[in-house]
Amino acid sequence: MKEFVISEAKVETAVLVGLITPEQDERKTSEYLDELEFLAETAGAKVVRRFVQKMPQANSVTYVGTGKLQEIASYIHDEDEAGREIGMVIFDDELSAKQIRNVEGELKVKILDRTSLILDIFAMRAQTANAKTQVELAQYKYMLPRLQRLWTHLERQGGGSGAGGGKGSVGLRGPGETQLEMDRRIILNRMSLLKERLAEIDKQKSTQRKNRGRMIRVALVGYTNVGKSTLMNLLAKSEVFAENKLFATLDTTVRKVIIGNLPFLLSDTVGFIRKLPTDLVDSFKSTLDEVREADFLIHVVDISHPDFEEQIQVVDKTIADLGAAGKPSMIVFNKIDAYTWVEKDADDLTPKTRENVTLDELRQTWMAKLNNNCIFISARQKLNMEELKVIMYDKVRELHVQKYPYNDFLYTIPE
Numbered sequence: 393m394k395e396f397v398i399s400e401a402k403v404e405t406a407v408l409v410g411l412i413t414p415e416q417d418e419r420k421t422s423e424y425l426d427e428l429e430f431l432a433e434t435a436g437a438k439v440v441r442r443f444v445q446k447m448p449q450a451n452s453v454t455y456v457g458t459g460k461l462q463e464i465a466s467y468i469h470d471e472d473e474a475g476r477e478i479g480m481v482i483f484d485d486e487l488s489a490k491q492i493r494n495v496e497g498e499l500k501v502k503i504l505d506r507t508s509l510i511l512d513i514f515a516m517r518a519q520t521a522n523a524k525t526q527v528e529l530a531q532y533k534y535m536l537p538r539l540q541r542l543w544t545h546l547e548r549q550g551g552g553s554g555a556g557g558g559k560g561s562v563g564l565r566g567p568g569e570t571q572l573e574m575d576r577r578i579i580l581n582r583m584s585l586l587k588e589r590l591a592e593i594d595k596q597k598s599t600q601r602k603n604r605g606r607m608i609r610v611a612l613v614g615y616t617n618v619g620k621s622t623l624m625n626l627l628a629k630s631e632v633f634a635e636n637k638l639f640a641t642l643d644t645t646v647r648k649v650i651i652g653n654l655p656f657l658l659s660d661t662v663g664f665i666r667k668l669p670t671d672l673v674d675s676f677k678s679t680l681d682e683v684r685e686a687d688f689l690i691h692v693v694d695i696s697h698p699d700f701e702e703q704i705q706v707v708d709k710t711i712a713d714l715g716a717a718g719k720p721s722m723i724v725f726n727k728i729d730a731y732t733w734v735e736k737d738a739d740d741l742t743p744k745t746r747e748n749v750t751l752d753e754l755r756q757t758w759m760a761k762l763n764n765n766c767i768f769i770s771a772r773q774k775l776n777m778e779e780l781k782v783i784m785y786d787k788v789r790e791l792h793v794q795k796y797p798y799n800d801f802l803y804t805i806p807e
């Protein structure tokens with residue numbers, strides 16, 4: 393009988409590379425790399441080392457400088473010698489075709505950037521036909537400008553020596569180009585097919601939305617991993633997949649929620665993230681239509697995250713890009729149970745930093761100006777949920793009366 397050896401699935405290891413630039417100081421870069429590491433883990437890779445370089449801007453040929461690239465190459469080589477294979481190098485910014493080609497030539501391992509890593513996670517997460525189609529289209533969009541000639545070796549041979557030298561000899565000048573053209577055409581055809589399919593899905597979805605009746609539509613929006621799905625599950629008593637990974641949700645879920653005598657629709661959507669190319673956001677158009685067409689936005693914020701203020705800005709900007717700025721909205725500061733701060737010694741006279749601020753002090757800052765447009769909760773520990781429902785009731789009711797003045801179910805008070 394044949395024996396099967398079950399080898400342990402090997403976790404791919406990754407090295408991260410980021411830059412410190414005039415726009416992105418050391419602290420920011422380290423936060424970005426923390427997030428990139430979280431993304432890598434979500435995709436199933438283990439990060440073993442980070443390389444950071446200070447530069448006025450990214451090198452257009454190799455992203456980092458040549459010296460740094462060599463340092464990374466020799467690290468990969470040494471690890472390989474020691475039997476610890478490095479599976480991939482992940483760059484924190486989107487790389488151009490030229491950068492990928494040069495970096496790959498030097499490092500000789502799989503090269504990813506933030507965008508392709510996010511796309512990889514999206515591909516892993518996509519469940520419905522809609523999400524799958526959107527992800528595939530986004531992947532081709534990313535790939536197209538980065539297509540490379542597969543047959544460059546032939547060209548080099550042709551162009552090198554002997555008769556007909558110069559820029560590729562007769563008969564050999566073509567194949568590279570033709571192959572590239574063919575690949576490009578195949579991809580373009582596939583892309584237009586996917587676009588047609590999405591248009592079809594869009595049509596079905598908008599019909600579905602129209603058939604939902606006269607109810608106010610509320611959308612949960614926010615940075616990835618802030619607790620949108622957890623909150624959705626609590627409010628709608630549903631079971632949307634929530635976990636401590638980035639982009640747990642890709643597909644929009646819509647549920648009917650009733651608070652008091654007021655029914656409305658609540659949707660949970662894909663989370664936003666920094667450095668997400670607008671192109672990618674575009675590809676998720678039909679998922680994000682839910683946000684665009686919502687009457688009210690609940691912006692969920694993870695207040696325990698050291699960088700929550702920048703996350704708020706990213707979300708606001710993405711909402712504006714979607715053309716949904718200026719909608720009535722409120723902020724829900726979630727995860728108050730996980731909020732931490734460091735008490736300063738009484739004799740420590742250095743100014744307080746963000747780390748030294750208590751939650752109460754924080755509430756007195758710009759948040760105080762939000763009045764009734766914000767609330768502090770913990771979805772996990774179900775803190776302040778009743779208060780949240782009261783605010784939601786008031787907001788939704790106001791919108792409802794404006795939009796459907798003749799709907800009378802509002803006025804029948806349940807027993």
Ligand SMILES: Nc1nc2c(ncn2[C@@H]2O[C@H](COP(=O)(O)OP(=O)(O)OP(=O)(O)O)[C@@H](O)[C@H]2O)c(=O)[nH]1
Pocket residue numbers: 614615616617618619620621622623633634635636637638639640641642661662663664726727728729730769770771772773
């Ligand atoms: N400590 C704490 N953790 C929470 C709270 N609410 C949610 N979480 C956790 O945060 C993680 C992310 O929650 P999700 O509900 O999946 O977040 P999401 O915003 O839907 O994330 P994506 O769909 O990935 O964008 C999970 O591990 C939750 O258990 C909270 O109030 N306190």
Ligand SMILES: [Mg+2]
Pocket residue numbers: 620621622633634640641660661
């Ligand atoms: Mg979610």
